[in-house]
Amino acid sequence: MLDIGVISYSAAALLFIVLSLLLLTSWRGRLQGALLVGACIVTVVWAMIVAYHAALGYPASFFVSALEIIRNAVWFTFLIRLLHPAEIAAPMSARLKTLAALVLGICVLLLILLYGGGSAYINILGHVFLSIIGLGLVEQVYRNTIPERRWALKFLCLGIGGMFAYDLFLYSDALLLQRVNIDLWNARGIITALAVPLIALSAARNPQWSLDVFVSRGIVFHTAALMGAGLYLLIMAAAGYYIRIYGGTWGTAAQAIFLFGAAVILLMAVASGQVRARFKVFFNKHFFSHKYDYREEWLRFIRTLAGGETGATPTQESAIQALAQIVDSPAGIVWWRQGVAGAFHHHERSAFALLARWNVGQNITVDEIEHGSLATFLDSRQWIIDLEQYAEKPDFYTGLDLPQWLRELPQAWLVIPLLLHQRVLGFMVLMQPRAFRVINWEDRDLLKTAGCQAASYIAQIETTKALVHAHQFEAFNRLSAFVVHDLKNLVAQLALVVSNAAKHKNNPAFMEDAINTVENATLKMNRLLAQLRAGSVRPHTVSQLLDLDALLREVVATRMHVKPIPELQCSGARIRVQADRDRLAAVFGHIIQNAQDATPAEGYVKIRLDSAGGQAVLEVEDSGHGMDATFIRERLFRPFQTTKGNAGMGIGVYQSREIVRELGGDVSVVSAPSKGTLFRVKIPLGMEEGVEISMDQELNQ
Secondary structure, eight states, X not given: OOOHHHHHHHHHHHHHHHHHHHHHHXXXXXXXXXXXXXXXXXXXXXXXXXXXXXXXXXXXOHHHHHHHHHXXXXXXXXXXXXXXXXXXXXXXXXXXXXXXXXXXXXXXXXHHHHHTTOOXXXXXXXXXXXXXXXXXXXXXXXXXXXXXXXXXXXXXXXXXXXXXXXXXXXXXXXXXXXXXXXHHHHHHHHHHHHHHHHHHHHHHHOGGGOOOOOOOHHHHHHHHHHHHHHHHHHHHHHHHHHHHHHSGGGHHHHHHHHHHHHHHHHHHHHHOHHHHHHXXXXXXXXXXXXXXXXXXXHXXXXXXXXXXXXXXXXXXXXXXXXXXXXXXXXXXXXEEETTOOSTTOOOTTOOEEEEEEEXXXXXXXXXXXXXXXXXXXHHHHOOOEEHHHHHHOGGGSXXXXXXXXXXXXXXXXXXXXXXXXXXXXXXXXXXXXXXXXXXXXXXXXXXXXXXXHHHHHHHHHHHHHHHHHHHHHHHHHHHHHHXXXXXHHHHHHHXXXXXXXXXXXXXXHHHHHHHHHHHHHHHHHHHHHHHHHHTOSSOOOOEEEEEHHHHHHHXXXXXXXXXXXXXXXXXXXOOEEEEEHHHHHHXXXXXXXXXXXXXXXXXXXXXXXXXXXXXXXXXXXXXXXXXXXXXXXXXXXXTTOOSSGGXXXXXXXXXXXXXXXXTTOEEEEEEOTTSOEEEEEEEEOOOOTTTOOOHHHHHHO
């Protein structure tokens, strides 16, 4: 049967081997990590030698005492190094150098005395003195660590301090009794082994020691919750058993009632969001170097922003929920700068208006005035405001005078600025969390970073809304431009009738033409009114099979009073297209009118109609002043570009090309300055009566 000493020291050696391997696999060459690895390896060797000697019956050995002194010396060196943090680039102070030389000198002196055959009393006294030195160094490390960093070193101090404290107890007892208590010596291995998880936890909290051990927060939380529930049930079962034994005639009933009540309480605790929040705060605070698992937090944040957790359409409320989840807040409100649709809005003095709320009553309607203290403070400092801290230490937020509505806002907790491109576009107010928690620098950094992402998200939503409105106004403006252009042509026709009425009012033929002109203008105006009521850029059209020869002759006849008089040349073949008569006549009339306007009276305007390749081809050629290639490419077909000054709208050519393209054709131009212009219009030929196939029929075949 193995001796208890062998098992005890073997366990210590095994655990320190595991810790050494973890440190070695992630060591990045830093001195503190090297000293910690060295101390662990020396402790492994020391524990293995002691276990070996325990198996041999504890014969006296120089190596055991020498290795223990060396083990202590390496741990002393590591602790002295902790007194000079790695992040301080300056060399060690003279005091630390003196301390290191003194401590290591004592260890060397003890080794010399031990090698020289010193008495057992001197050997034990030396180990007592080394134990006191170790405890003193541990106390100095903890005392000289700033309070914010003590949480990362307290378990190390407990582990190493526990080893030296037990050594002091062991050797003090040996010094008094003049012999080492074998039972205390055997228990020493287990005491040393218990220090390993404490050292490992501190190493995980100090990345500069180069230990990068990851333990999932989810695993720790759920495992601890499961273990806690099991322990609770065991305790309740024991209590129920006690009630059954000593409850007399009511024992069994009392046991059943007690166990049922305990199970109900456990279920209530498991289902409680407040209890879960408190457990999360506890585990994050005591078991991890960082308060958050940033990967999980960011993935959840993005999912919530995208509406992934609820499947709902992403809204401003998603941004509130995403930030609130980080600190377990149950509700929040967003205020946004009025008129700001994106990050590049230049109205800096706009006010903040309530934009959205999540899990908050509808009675909150207060807007924050731009010149208020809160808005000014957020613009200048861009801080997260802890309202509880403000209530206790208002001087910390110099220059901030909270508005009355925010002071009276129920459960208000944090005010988070929403920054984009270093500018505050809005702010979010989060309500008190389910479990009390203190906000530290890590919470503030994460919330401020997430707030920047939320600001970008909200700005994108607001910009999208602004673009939708802009498109609606653009469509209305385009519709108005087309209507005004058509009205201009109708006004020109009516003005021509009025100007000739005095001269030809007694001419029956003129009166008939005038009536036809007015009737035609009335029909077109009614169509324009219908178009305006429908709110459509494209007016309702009546497509029919048109004879282009006859249509062109009618259009040319209306332009015969203007010089140069257009010359029509038709091929004689019957050319027909499927189109709206009025719209196509307006296209031809506009092209011919432009040719006449650009050509002097002594010039010419020639119109040719033919067909080729299944298309009707209309060419309008003039001998006018022409256009250069740059004008044709950049301005001719662009709306609101005109060379006629106030007389033109600049949309006729653009509108003509769009109408032709709707018919499946196109408009091309060949021109050069002082050499005239050739407009070529191509339109697919229409099918004969009885042969026409609808689009739906063609797709179904």
